[in-house]
Amino acid sequence: MKKRPLIFNFYTLFFLSVAVSFPIQIMSLYGHGPTEAGMIMNKMSYLNWSVVAVCALNALCSYNGHWLLKFSLPISFFTVALNNFYVSRLANDFSPMATTFATLAFGITSTYLFFTQEKSLLDDQNSRWWLAPKRFQRNLPVWVQGPLGSPLLSKTFDISSSGAFLSHPSLAKMNEELTKPINEGDKISLTLGLSGQKEFSCDAEVVRLCEPNGSYPGGIGIKFEDLTLSNKWILDQILKDTAIIASA
Numbered sequence: 001m002k003k004r005p006l007i008f009n010f011y012t013l014f015f016l017s018v019a020v021s022f023p024i025q026i027m028s029l030y031g032h033g034p035t036e037a038g039m040i041m042n043k044m045s046y047l048n049w050s051v052v053a054v055c056a057l058n059a060l061c062s063y064n065g066h067w068l069l070k071f072s073l074p075i076s077f078f079t080v081a082l083n084n085f086y087v088s089r090l091a092n093d094f095s096p097m098a099t100t101f102a103t104l105a106f107g108i109t110s111t112y113l114f115f116t117q118e119k120s121l122l123d124d125q126n127s128r129w130w131l132a133p134k135r136f137q138r139n140l141p142v143w144v145q146g147p148l149g150s151p152l153l154s155k156t157f158d159i160s161s162s163g164a165f166l167s168h169p170s171l172a173k174m175n176e177e178l179t180k181p182i183n184e185g186d187k188i189s190l191t192l193g194l195s196g197q198k199e200f201s202c203d204a205e206v207v208r209l210c211e212p213n214g215s216y217p218g219g220i221g222i223k224f225e226d227l228t229l230s231n232k233w234i235l236d237q238i239l240k241d242t243a244i245i246a247s248a
Contacts, residue, residue, distance in 0.1 A: 004065065004130045005118045011062035014109060015076075019055040022048050029093055047083040054079050058110075064127045065121045066238075071112045080106045131158040138242050142166055142192040157217055158193065161206070161235065163224055167217035182206055183218055190222070193238060200234045202227055 026032060026043050044052075056077040061069040084099040094102075113119055121127050135158045144166065145151045157167035182188075186206045193199035208221040227235075 002129045004063075005121070007113065007116060007118050008065050011113065012059050015055040015059040015062060018106070019052045019059065022052055024090050045083075045086075047086060050079050051076070051083050064131065065118075065125075066127055067122045068232075069113070070122050073113065077107050077110050097100070099151075129175070133162045135160045136239055136242075139237070140192050140238070140242065142190050145189050157219060159239070161232070161239075163207070163222050165210075165219055165221050167219040182209065184209060188222065193234075198234050198237075200231060200238055202231055 022044060023040050026040050027034070030039075030043065032040050054072060056075050058069065060066075061072055081103045084094075084103045087094055088096040088099040137158045138156050139166050140156045140159070142154045142156055142164075143151050144154055154166045157165045159165075184206055187203060188201050188206060189201070191201040202247050203225045204222040205218050207223050207224055210216070210218055210221065212218040
């Protein structure tokens, strides 16, 4: 999916709301103000902190659609249920009916995700396209080497901070020019840059091979590997400079 599903936005806000509800409840019950943070924190039990921690984790996982959510959701339900059980037994601030209702509401809300189609994203993390770095259409010369035999001059069709698509007239022609065809999973090295600028060089992995399709050329999709801070800075500068040239 290209955009984060709305249900993940809902869960992010829901779990953040639960996490911050504990200090808010204490402020309401005991009349503490926002400046009395120390007194508020001292009134929170270990179970309260456990609920806050697991809800914060749920919020982070929900925001990213992370697979860990499959395990943190059940854990958070049992943590909330245990906390509410002790609140109903030992405290006088909430009735057993109120804590039971709160536990059921939290459980139903938390488990609903497992009955939606968005649950498939937790199983297939590669479908979270909204997390992919933005790609920019740039035509930059690239020298590609090995396992290709001699270096091959190609060009980028689009590029991002994590990878690029290197275009070529056709895969068949490209493979005829090479002493060894390119395959998915192959490791290559590349060098690209603009005249008068520092060159961007790195290792990469071939992640897909594509035949021409409409306006999209044939070529290879690559993922950059082990980028240094210097490489990231150079690539960022190249993208910024080419954006200025393209808009001129």
